[in-house]
Amino acid sequence: MTPGTEERAPRVLIADDQALVRTGFRLILTARGIDVAGEAADGAEAVAKCRELRPDVALLDVRMPVLDGLEAARRILAADPSCRVLMLTTFDLDKYVYAALAAGASGFLLKDVTPEHLANAVRLVGTGDALLAPSITRRLVERFAAGDRMPADPAVHRELAVLTPREREVLTLLGHGLSNAELAAALVLSETTVKTHVARIFAKLSLRDRAQAVVVAYETGLVAPGDRDAS
Structure with a gap:
């Protein structure tokens, strides 16, 4: 937002089965200069919209009807490897974290992140970097230390x-x-x-x-x- 900085903001697709959540995310991101290219109410629609709109980042809920976010991530990345996927969920469950990363996601956040953290995460993965919440990385290590490895x-x-x-x-x-x-x-x-x-x-x-x-x-x-x- 500083005058003179011309770095292009990423174009984002928001996929969540709750309209209120999508609206909230859209308001948060657009208020911070991030272009929301479109929305999807389920995983299958997210895959189709990504093919049509070719966003830089797909913001996917893990649990969605028709097609869950993990399978949607696999299909989106198979069709367009340049797209970055950021997973969001209310469930701090390790199996989803690992499955999301294995599916090719570049980041994983809980839905209780602050608006600034959400916007920064979208910008970060949009530049080609990856994002993992430190608490999630720690829990992954603990899970693997307990012998529960893929x-x-x-x-x-x-x-x-x-x-x-x-x-x-x-x-x-x-x-x-x-x-x-x-x-x-x-x-x-x-x-x-x-x-x-x-x-x-x-x-x-x-x-x-x-x-x-x-x-x-x-x-x-x-x-x-x-x-x-x-x-």
């Missing part, structure tokens, strides 16, 4: 062999949800060097963003059960 893909294990020791270290810390600044501090590196490592990890493992890096870190065991000292 079956690992052997192909992913083989792909990790292409990473250097430093890149594996960076990926492990990404799995704990660390930002570039936090990575730089933990590894005593410049942020520029950290960004280079992160970019190489994404390229070598064909990852879209940090959310997918979190999934890989968990699936391959780089985030060790019970390891809570990364931060």
Whole structure:
């Protein structure tokens, strides 16, 4: 909103089965300069509207009729990998978090976020970054530490062999949800060097963003059960 800053705001599709929620989100986002391209009342309509409107970000409720938000996310991303998906739910349930990330979502937020946090989250994923609420990342680590992990893909294990020791270290810390600044501090590196490592990890493992890096870190065991000292 500062005069002179011409960064384009992302175009957003809002999908929720409650009209009041959609209206509230629309008012919050438009008041903060974000263009709401359209709305959908269920997952199937969200998929169709994304094909038609090609938004930068799809804001999807997890629980919707006809087609839930997770399957809608898979179909939206299969049709348009450049679209970013931000999941919203009232349910702080780990299985939804992991399933959303595995489906390709770039972020996951609870519906009790503040208006500013919601708008910032949309802008963040719209730039190609990923967003995870710190409490959700912590709970994911706890869930995996308890042994309740998703079956690992052997192909992913083989792909990790292409990473250097430093890149594996960076990926492990990404799995704990660390930002570039936090990575730089933990590894005593410049942020520029950290960004280079992160970019190489994404390229070598064909990852879209940090959310997918979190999934890989968990699936391959780089985030060790019970390891809570990364931060």
